[in-house]
Amino acid sequence: MEIDNQTVNTGPTLSFGPEDLKGVSSNHNDALVIRAMVANYDVARIFVDSGSSVNVLFQEAINQMDLGQYKMEPVVTSLFGFTGHAIRPVGLVHLPLTLGKGNSRKTRIVSFIIVDALSAYNSILGRPSMTTFMAIASALHQKIKFPVGNEIGEVQGDQVIARKCYVEEVRIEQKVTRTDRFVRPGLSSMEKFNLIEDTVVTAEEEIEEIMICPPSGMVKIACTLEAQLKQTLLECLEKNKDVFAWSVSDLVGVHREVAEHKLNVIKGCRPIIQKKRHFGPEKDVVIKEQVDELLRAGHIEEIHFPTWLSNMVLFPKSTGK
Template sequence: MISGGSTDGDSNRARKAMGRRVCLEVNGRRRNEPIISFGPEDLRGVSLPHNDALVIQALVANYDVLRVFVDNWSSVNVIFKEALIQMDLHEYQLEAIETALFGFAGHTVYPKGEITLPLTLGSGDLRKTIMTVFTVVDAPSSYNIILGRPAMNEMRAVASIYHQKIKFLVRGQVGEVKRDQPSSRKCYGETVRIDQKKERREGKKKKMVQEAREIEEK
């Protein structure tokens, strides 16, 4: 889970103002809108049993992007700098932000900025495109993009990790995006290795600091 970022304001004052707003819900869903649901038919092709994260492929700025991690708990959408470089978008002007992100293996990360890009999910007549804000992070990751609550809410999408699928409303119908389980499992293994390397590096640093202190105390 990633928290922080500018989703609810890029300052303490802005976040407090957001918290004071009163949201009024009117009539729930709109008339004649289909209900999004998941059933046994949505499990076709899913490797069971599983504990896999939901990883999909998406079209971002007209690039087919693999390894897109769907994380309903994250307060921001994240695109990693390396992915921007691969997409040849790294030279675009980023909008500066002040708020740090928390949750990257327990560390605080200061974003490089924000960039607004078109995000497309689905295919054919059930394809939906929105413009959404991505927070740019320069950090090692097995994923290219993390889709958080902002994109999911803008898409009016619902994700089922068990069914390994996203469904969303598009022109009075329900579109969907299926999982990429092999990528999910590969990303998980790479994430574990990245975290292990970080832990070993930090362990070495702590050991060096401790040894330096012991030498000073002698």
């Protein structure tokens, strides 16, 4: 992959080769996450996203920076993610961004959209910043390259931080329910942002529940399906209802000859027994119901003298339960 900047500016040809893969984990699918100087602040966890049409700076990062000398401008449009929800930006600010080190350093003024939302990242560099620096980014090579006079400047990505950010981003998304996204949108920095005019949020698609396998075999289908398609779908579900697990007891598991899960615990580690936690009356009832159901299905069994013990971990469903 290479680009020749001679048509727009006298400078070197930017290219990536096998030598740029040195130190990069093989067979990865990591995002390109870098650190750079923003308004003379060393900012880590910057996600480089060539699919974003704007540069984003999250409010949490702004709160840790003294930007009194930089005037924030109002933004009348909304940011719109590919998942279908929009968010009103706090404002727009023009800040100096520095990429590279030493003699291969380059500084340009970049426009950032300020967003007040939960994120594992401090900032997102989109297409505008890449164009400003005449840079090309390669997630495969975990590197950005840009011309600095007749030299080539580079910024190396951090795969360890990128993976930590991914895990944290997933956790953030799990905390934001579908309802929350309409009331107080939780903008994910993994999304591709596009600056658009205000949009109207449409209602969710209406669904209806139909009993396929009494007493608990309920399915949900869209009310907008054509009559013939709906009938075909219901016939298919009725014909194949035995392949679904309608209850925990229907999950008979996979034979150990086919697949077996093992915990690769380091030898010599001391077993840990956690003290029993009390989650409160409401959660304790949920835990008891789930445990009793697994006991009846034969998926778990009781032991009286454990050598290793960990407390339950509860996560809310998308419905808020």
